[in-house]
Amino acid sequence: MVMMSCKRRKVSPASGAPVVLPEEMMIEVLQWLPVESVLCFRAVCRSWATALSSDQFRGFHTAKNKIKPLPPKLFFVSQTAGFGSTSVHASSPLSRSVLGGDDHRDLLFNLDNVRGDFMAMTPTPCHGLTLLHDAMGLEYYVLNVATRSISRLPPCQTVPSGSAGLGFDARTGEYKVVRLFREIISGEPHTKCQIYTLGGKHGDSWRPASGGVPFKFRTAGTYSILASQQHKLLPVFVDGFLHWLTGSLFSFLRPHAAILSFSVTEETFRLVRSPPFQVSGVHLVDLSGNLCMVRDLRRMSSTLEIWKLNDLYSSDWSLEHRIDLSTEHVARDLMKPDFIRVIGSADSSGMSGKKNVIIATSNRKAIAYDPTSETLETILEIKGTPLPYQTSRSALGLISLFEDSLAPVCMSRPEFLSKIPNAYMCVNPRPGISRGTQ
Template sequence: HMATARDDCGASLPYEMIIEVLQWLPVKSVFRFKAVCRSWAALLSSDEFRRLHMSAAKAAKRRAPPAKLLYISPTATFDSTAVYSCSFSPSSSSGCPRDHGDLLFTIDGARGNYVEVVTPAPCHGLTLLYDALDTAYYICNAATRAATRLPPSTSVACSSSAGLGFDALTDEHKVVRLMNGMFYQKDLDSVRCEVYTPGGPFMDRCWRPAARGVPSSLHKFARAAVRNASVNKLSPVFANGCLHWLMRPSSFITTPSVAIVSFSVAEETFTCLRSPPFWVPGTPPTSRNWSSGEQL
């Protein structure tokens, strides 16, 4: 197939150069490029190209820098927090890092025993930290070794949960805070959401209400999500442009048909989702349950 495709592929570029470029593309792009022309479809569907693509993927994986862990620790005086990074290479039995890692930066005034990493994984290079003692959020960039304290929120809440997302349309990060109202407030069932955009316009450098707010029809689900996040220390997960909160089933008399509260970072709208299928021990895993990486 590759020999057949050679005659028609890219008259303005050498055939070998086209192959060199295409073999490094991600799987989704390869599938899209099959629609360019029949010769490309034949080329990208050939067994030889599959082997080249797999070899390139393995080579890229070998060259990729090793993953690192980000962790925090109180300083000797306990009046500030040190942020470290270390290679993910635990010893054989203890599971402890081989060394203490590299000191990235220190956050003065943030007491280490009360500071926690909110985001389970970096979001486009940034990580969200929370100082429970001072009720303050920090955004840090491990690559540039910089940390920025977010301005305080004027909203008072009984409980809240925050997450960090990325708006691909505006190329901006957003910190999203979902809150349950205080018990003494007249609107006992009030559920609010506020957003902070780091590095945004001057008027947007403070917490503001989410553009669409929380629909009243979703208040009970949002409350259950905040309770679950607060009680079980479960931060929302950012995926596919949305932040996802898992609800607390015990918040309902009967099990609801939905299990996840989802917030679109770009549109600033809420919706609810069903729980994804789970693999149960004792049953054979399907291709939808397990994936060892992209392949053609």
């Protein structure tokens, strides 16, 4: 039971007799509020802050969000006026936002000493949390853009070749950052796996995965790292597993082993077979809790195919969507860019219950596909000067879905108020981190 021992609100009926509002009713009302409102109520008093920050209340709030469809939102990374600093903005696709790089109206926070053109982030949040990798600074951050909370992870082993993803351990209720990397030992490359648990019992440090990387998965791990770096693709978390594409080069060695999957709970690896086609020019995505493989066929037929994995263990796939990209009013937005990428799904305004498929493009636009009406609509255009060293592929990794969530970015240390209104920072006790200012 969430307890709120602060002075409770009194309701005075017409008779004038004060009536105490039951705590259960107050909690029932508050758990329906958006995150921004909950953060304001945390400031009422200490007991409210404790109650509204509890795991129980967060669970209530998450459950309500699942049955209360919210307008879809995106967030994206843009350049700031200063060199070596990156800004994070929010945008509602319903407003058809056209934003410039210097637009501060939707600014969430700035990341000082982080170069956006050397950055990648997970396109779909893991229960509201997003992993951000700064390749220039060789650092990882975990963000909750809804609460404007940021946590910089402790230093990991510095190697030039690595790939990491964020997952959730349903058994322990912990978030884990899982990192594959290659290390040279006695002149020979070795594939290794490290894990950082947010607020876990292992302390504020990285540790080896419990089973390491078994010999039979090391080659797949090496090619997964190479494919991740070449195509700017972070692993995708779905249903307890992080999934890496092994890449087209590995397919010559193992023609049907397209995906390397890692159980976040058991900390074990497995290989997943591909759909019945050559896995070249594909990427993975989480669509409504399903692992999907996207096939870009623009050069052959102006279409985009989305295949859904029905069963992880049998590697059973089925064709979920075949999207015609030649629709007249958005054809230019989808056919002209060098690269396009499906980044996830979001609630639609229709009554069918089907979610829109969100497609990001390398010319910094986002398009929504409605599977019911089979229509496409441009919902976001990011104007302004591109980042100095931004490539077409890296531009795809700078747009992500926005999830209204109270998930904490740092469970072992208290969050504290930042210089940005309603923003929180949770950082490792090391010098050099900036809180960011508007």
